Amino acid sequence: MRVSRRGGGVRTAWLAICLLASIGLAHAEAPPTPSTLWKDLFVRVENARLYPDSKTFADAIPKQTPGSILADFDRERPADDKALADFVAAHFDIPGTPDTTAPAGPTLPLRRHISALWPQLVRPAQESSPGSSALDVDFRHIVPGGRFRELYYWDSYFSLLGVVRDGHADLAKDMVDGFAGLIARYGHIPNGTRTYYLSRSQPPVFYLMVGLLSPRDPAVAYARYLPALQAEYAWWMRGAEGLRRGHAARHVVRMQDGALLNRYWDADDHPRDESYVEDVALAAHSSRPPKILYRELRSAAESGWDFSSRWFADGHDLTTIETTAIVPVDLNSLLYGMERAIADGCRHRREQACAHLYTQRAAQRRAAIQTWMWNTGDHCFYDYQWRKHEPTQRLSAATLFPLFVGVADTRQAAAVAGTVRRSLLMPGGLATTTVATGQQWDRPNGWAPLQWIAVVGLRARQQPDLARDIACRWLATVGRNYEREHKLVEKYNLESGAPAGGGEYPLQDGFGWTNGVTAALLDDYPHCGSSAGGARPPASRTGDANSSTPGAPT
Template sequence: MLVPGGADVFLVQTQDEQTFAAVLPEDAPPGAGIGAASSANHRYALTIRDGVADITRTVDDLTVQNTFAVGPGPHRLTIDATATAYTLRVDDRTLVAGAHGCCPRRWRKTSSAAASCSSAAITAARSPSYRSLDWKMMKNLDDSIRHGWDNDVVRSDDPRRQSVESIDLPFPWVAGAAPTSPDWYTTMFSWDTYFTNLALIVHDRLDLIRGNIENYLFLIERFGYMPNGNEQPLSTRSQIPLFADSILRYIRATGDQELLHRAYPLLVREYRDYWLADHHATPTGLVTNRDLGDPTLDPRLAAEAETGLDWTTQFDGDVTHTNPVMTNAALVVYARTLAHLANMLKLPDQVREFTADADRRATLMRRFCWSEDRGHYLDYDYVREQHVAVLGATSYWALWAGVATGEQTARMAAGLDDLLRDHGLLSTEQSRPDPARFALEYEDLQWTYPAGWPPLHIIACWGLDRYGYTDHADKIATRLLATITRHLGETGETYEKYNVVDGSLDLPNSRYGTITLHGWTTAALVLLPRRPLDGLLP
């Protein structure tokens, strides 16, 4: 049957096969292509806008979104669903396939179900590089990490906290510190904890996530924002705002209405009163990063620490003169997160407000941060009115946030070799600091060539998967996983960062050395083998 699905768009649904499709004409207006279909407890909605398809799949009360570049119309987007699996196709190209059973809500029913999402079930339709992973080893590592989370729990009275000017927290938290890490890595860092939370969701350790969330909300109540970390010297700034997304995913997984009602106004406060405050504002309408007065650091360095990239060649020496891609992409996602939470609370005016906020920022990012010359998203220097000179892996955050158009994504995928090396994804292309512009020497710029960092790999893979470039994401994931597991086999340790050019632990710009770490490195071992993450996380 034909079901109207928005301006000049029809959904075709056949009851037996549970198939529906949308055909979008070339002259369809922006926003056209909205439709929905349902099959038992599986519901689907799709939107095609500016050559990008967004498919939202809801199983019971669990919602997962996939974003894919499809280019200009017309297109036929098809979803085939059975009781146990689904396949998304555009024209004749399969975008993604997955099992309805691979969702955290179902994993909570049995401790062994999550493990079934590895090996053959995951690799059947994947690239040769992905299938080449040692899946038995990966599963053993996953089991080891699953049973080791409690060892990474820190409390405010932990003796290691005496090494820093610690801010006491009311709940235990999962820190990144391995047993051999420096004591200061027992700090609850904002964006580090986000990646840990995602892995904890996969491993059904919602009890540990809850403590992280409660501490995050406690710090917003105290400071108006989550500081860089729970140390006094770090409290004059925040860190890249990812954490709220994990709160939304926790609420979806648990249905915790009390937390929903309590967290929402605090997150709105952080978003509006801190991230959109005057000290972050710039003439472009996009934000920059700034510190509120760290007495121990050059203001440029303190501001750069708020991005999490402390420090890098990427911002041409002064992040406060730029609109960073990663910060603005994170705020696009933050606004959409608030819109989702407002929808759960039945606040339609705020749903519209935050959705419009996200769309406005995405439009500005396409205007100012896209470099037609480089074929990538680059941080924009609004003072000099030009892009920064150095390309970074944060370019792919525009894909993760759904900002990039289909044509832009195709160019970014084609340009992956600008940053991809044999052992992983570079933090930046090869670059050296200009002494006239930089406060530090190259040796302290650790988020720079030849270093590769796990969180940048996770976001890049997530973004490429969302637009259907799974083979490209496979290359990134498998190279990092091979590097991590090789060193783990040789040393028994995972590390904070790796030399992805020669595959070693030796970095000429390691700042404080290449230290051991669990945190986002073990999160990478949990998340990357289970991609795509949109089909994995609530």
């Protein structure tokens, strides 16, 4: 989309963005999800718990056409669970359980092990089978591992941190092209490449992936992918035009002072196909209307933090989840970064009205984050409960996102660093929150993407000592577990140093973003990694050393 350079260009450009957002549904029609397609058969299989993981049947591949299978089901009506299991086995190919067996015998140093893992996590372009929940994927891509057999949105950026450092720029380019294709097809990047993920996205890190393609001058890549960046931004901003103060529409919230900020929000309000039994069981133990609860759960899944005390009204109980009532500091920081990236891309293309518009939008968002989320007394950025008109006052690692994108000034960064040292720094790295609820995105668990955001943000905002401390503690945690278990996992217990628990599913091995972040930190802090398998092998990477992350404004 090109914008006018004449008088009124900014207003014209913003109206064009709103128009693009309003026609977002004109993209490819979303195929049916498994629960919609298989109806009573889906409900029976899930309620019978034929498989321990609700995701298993949601990912099954039918052996005949859906119409034929449903006709057989109506005719046979399996009388019990055994008959139902026999029916499913006859009519579907069920995905197998991932092999989590660690290699026997001697292992490579950790950095070399990560370099050798990428081919195991790469998948070719894939065409989905009729009736399958899989979406067509027209490009090579990295999967996280374990039960996560498909492409995931925000995981991919953190995986690519290692991919590009190991010399696979061609794979990164394929994935960025592919994500741009998903935006063109659906209007946004879905949570993952499954039909049941199309109703939501994930933290908007596409611009960061684009920046990895041109590390010395990210604006070059932003200009090349400008239509895709603008289209994704328009999707996140749908509903903004005409929104009244103190109200929300889709992902957009108009604050009391008129500022626009964003929230996580899912378009659907029924149980998640991939967690059907868990959602239905939770609704049965809650006094809330099920549809409201289901949308809140889905919206938290869009955040990537599923689940965390960040989203709970009482700070402890999942049944009180209120994701759509919260304006998250991490989401709005990333959208600020996206606005800055689009402005840089427009400027590179000499589209001055466009550059001015997005620069203005970024400045407005930065001011809103400062107004509504910065807490001077507690020295941190909080999420904001827009319905109650108050900060949540629940400290989490999200407080570091404003440092990562450049919203925080150096004074705030120093204050945040002090808060992090006092309340979030643990023996094994950066904690996710300060409370233990049994949810996987709470204390004592640590996650690779949050370590990266913290390290880069602190380093960029003149807090190198804490950045190094977090990096070294994380590398020691991953390194010790690798020496013991000979593998990497999706999350770690930062108190015990062991693989973490909690959440809706067992701990997953693999694991794409742990590999990518650990590789990048080993490269940037090689002396920390001496006990964790050492830095990368010199011959394994063709790129140049870069202690910052392309695409993260500094």
